[in-house]
Amino acid sequence: MNTLNHDQTSPYIISYIEEDTRILRKRFSEWGYLYIKGYIPQQNCESLLSAILHACAPYICRRLPHPPHLEGEPFFETDTVWDEIYPKIQSLEAFHAFFHQQHVLNLMEIITEAPPFVYPMKMARISTPRKIGFETPPHQDAHSHHAGPTMAGFWVPLHDVNEAMGRVKVLPKSHKLGVRPVFETQGVGGVQCEIYDSEIIWHASDVGAGDVLIFHSCTVHKAEPNMTSDTVRISVDTRFCDYGAPVFSTNLEPHHGWRIEGLNWPSIYGQWRNRQHQYYWRDYPGLF
Numbered sequence: 025m026n027t028l029n030h031d032q033t034s035p036y037i038i039s040y041i042e043e044d045t046r047i048l049r050k051r052f053s054e055w056g057y058l059y060i061k062g063y064i065p066q067q068n069c070e071s072l073l074s075a076i077l078h079a080c081a082p083y084i085c086r087r088l089p090h091p092p093h094l095e096g097e098p099f100f101e102t103d104t105v106w107d108e109i110y111p112k113i114q115s116l117e118a119f120h121a122f123f124h125q126q127h128v129l130n131l132m133e134i135i136t137e138a139p140p141f142v143y144p145m146k147m148a149r150i151s152t153p154r155k156i157g158f159e160t161p162p163h164q165d166a167h168s169h170h171a172g173p174t175m176a177g178f179w180v181p182l183h184d185v186n187e188a189m190g191r192v193k194v195l196p197k198s199h200k201l202g203v204r205p206v207f208e209t210q211g212v213g214g215v216q217c218e219i220y221d222s223e224i225i226w227h228a229s230d231v232g233a234g235d236v237l238i239f240h241s242c243t244v245h246k247a248e249p250n251m252t253s254d255t256v257r258i259s260v261d262t263r264f265c266d267y268g269a270p271v272f273s274t275n276l277e278p279h280h281g282w283r284i285e286g287l288n289w290p291s292i293y294g295q296w297r298n299r300q301h302q303y304y305w306r307d308y309p310g311l312f
C-alpha cells in the first residue's frame with residue numbers, strides 16, 4: 025500500500041469525439057478513462073448551474089464572470105446546510121434531464137457498446153473551501169455503487185475549475201487490478217481504497233465548463249481539496265451501463281434519499297413539467 029504520499033500529476037490524456045469509436049474504446053480500456061473537452065454545450069452547463077445556485081441561496085452566490093463563492097461557513101455532504109439545499113437541487117428537472125440528453129447518450133454508447141441505461145441516482149458535488157480533508161477520497165465506483173465492469177462514471181464541471189478549486193484526479197490504468205480492499209476514512213463516501221506503492225502518477229488537468237470525464241467502474245479517482253479562500257466548485261455526475269447489465273437496487277434511490285427525510289422520488293418529481301424521465305427505471309431488467 026502507498027503510504028509515502030509522493031504523488032505526481034500528469035495532465036489528462038485528451039480524447040476527441042471526432043476520433044474513431046474503436047480508438048476511443050481502446051483508449052478507455054487501456055487507461056481507464058476518457059476526457060473530452062467542451063462536449064456539453066456551455067449554455068446547458070450555464071443554465072443548470074444557475075438553477076443549482078438558485079437552490080443554494082443564500083449560502084452560495086455568484087458575481088459573474090467569477091465562479092460561485094461561499095457566503096458564510098463552509099460545509100460538506102451531510103452538514104445541515106447541505107441537507108437543506110440538496111433536496112432542492114435533487115428536485116430540479118433540469119438536473120436529471122441533463123444526463124438524458126441525446127448528445128450524452130450518444131457519447132456513453134461509445135463506451136457501453138449497447139443502448140445505455142442512465143442510473144437514476146444523479147449526484148451534484150459542492151466542494152466548499154476550508155473543508156480540507158473532507159474532499160472525496162480515492163475510491164472505485166465498482167465498490168461504492170456495487171457495480172460490474174461495464175458501468176462507467178460520467179462527471180461534468182459546470183464552470184471552469186482550476187487546481188486550487190479541487191479537480192478530480194484519476195489513477196491511470198488502476199482499473200486493471202480489479203476491485204480493491206477499502207478502509208474507513210473522512211470525506212465524501214467515508215471509505216477509501218488501497219493505492220499500491222508503484223501507483224504514483226495521477227492524471228488531472230484544469231477543466232472547463234462542459235468538459236466530460238468518463239471513468240471505468242474500477243478506475244480509482246479522488247477529488248483534490250478546495251484550497252481557495254471562498255470559491256465553491258460545483259460539478260454533476262452519474263453512472264451509465266449497457267442496458268440490462270446488473271444494477272444494484274440502491275442506485276435506484278435518490279442520492280442521499282436514504283438519510284434525508286422526505287427526499288424521495290414523489291417529492292423530487294412533484295413539480296416537473298415533463299414525465300419522460302420519471303420512473304423510467306421501474307422495469308429495469310437487470311436489478312439485483
Ligand SMILES: O=C(O)CCC(=O)C(=O)O
Binds near residue numbers: 165
Ligand atoms: O466531484 C467530486 O468531488 C468527486 C466525484 C467522484 O468521485 C465521483 O463522481 O465518483
